[in-house]
Amino acid sequence: MTEDITHSKKFYNVNLNLSPILESSMPNNEYHIDANEIIFQMKSMKQFLENIESEKRDVELTELLNDIITYIENRCCHTFIKDWIDIDPDNGKTIIYCIQCEKTI
Numbered sequence: 001m002t003e004d005i006t007h008s009k010k011f012y013n014v015n016l017n018l019s020p021i022l023e024s025s026m027p028n029n030e031y032h033i034d035a036n037e038i039i040f041q042m043k044s045m046k047q048f049l050e051n052i053e054s055e056k057r058d059v060e061l062t063e064l065l066n067d068i069i070t071y072i073e074n075r076c077c078h079t080f081i082k083d084w085i086d087i088d089p090d091n092g093k094t095i096i097y098c099i100q101c102e103k104t105i
């Protein structure tokens with residue numbers, strides 16, 4: 001029993017000593033998640049939750065959806081562009097929307 005404890009302590013120490021070496025050998029970008037990537041993934045999750053029929057969305061999912069909408073609104077570095085959309089074959093209108101999160105103004 002004592003031997004087992006000693007062995008696991010040694011194993012722990014080896015891991016502890018190797019950890020900074022392993023981390024320093026990894027390129028920094030292995031740990032870097034781009035802010036735009038987060039917004040992109042949040043948009044996918046928002047779309048996923050919105051596709052669930054509202055009566056099947058429970059309170060937690062509705063709160064999660066609202067939190068994601070708020071997160072995107074607050075954290076997106078909005079890049080607005082002006083575009084023209086067709087309403088019908090004869091009419092269209094100008095819209096201004098963010099190319100990252102698709103918010104319209």
Ligand SMILES: [Zn+2]
Nearest residue numbers: 076078098101
């Ligand atoms: Zn945006």
